Amino acid sequence: MTASPKRRMTSQRRIILEELRKTKSHPTADELYVVARKRLPRISLGTVYRNLDQLAETGEILKLEMCGSQKRFDGSTHDHFHVRCRICGRVGDVDATLSLPDLDRFKADQFEINGLYMEFVGTCAGCESRE
Amino acid sequence: MTASPKRRMTSQRRIILEELRKTKSHPTADELYVVARKRLPRISLGTVYRNLDQLAETGEILKLEMCGSQKRFDGSTHDHFHVRCRICGRVGDVDATLSLPDLDRFKADQFEINGLYMEFVGTCAGCESRE
DNA sequence: ATGCCTGCAAAGCCTTTGCATCTGC
């Protein structure tokens, strides 16, 4: 069993978390960097990445690995789906409790939804045997 | 209306397509580059990328933008889903015609499936108004 | 005091692109 390191609440981590929870825009690491720099002008992009990774590890935030685009982060961890703009990459929320919508007409959070991407996640035989 | 450029069947494009159709492994561009180089030792990685993009544009192959990992390519364009190994990133096929499986037990193509990633795709208000 | 964390900068990985040359049609 691996002991997990003790985490410290630094001002950097606190501000990153606050700013992420303050927005609904699912920002990228560098967008968050720009925002955080207004309060901590000397914060570095590396620190932003490191803290986002740690916060995602502990489940305090979500790391969104959207298909084929830059990673984004989400301060809300409640059960919901995401919609990605196929043109600009902007991401919005889709409530997990809604009934299956008519995708041609459904609009959520300012998006016109017209597609669904689905992929299964699992463990391949090789990796499974090695665990 | 934009005229699309005339495409030429070069030996590079033909061999990339042949090798991609020959395998079920959903290779990445650099994996395909290694294979293609056995037949065309002077082919460049840039050429592999350019041809894969063109073949995907014409629908001859699929460009898989799997979540949070390198792009992969698929020589079969029939209707199917993919399963991604959360450990090594390897990708397998899941037939689109099967009934909804018990995901805890279902195995397909050497994968133990235990999750499903879903994301909606659409157009955001800003991009929609600009079209 | 300890060891986790930071800023900075460099490196890493994947992908795209500029350019001179070559080649399919």
Add this chain to the structure above:
DNA sequence: GCAGATGCAAAGGCTTTGCAGGCAT
């Protein structure tokens, strides 16, 4: 012949990492 394609190499975008010093506990 000419537009499109190639090889090579450099640059680009995003992310990670090594290191010396800094700070929460």
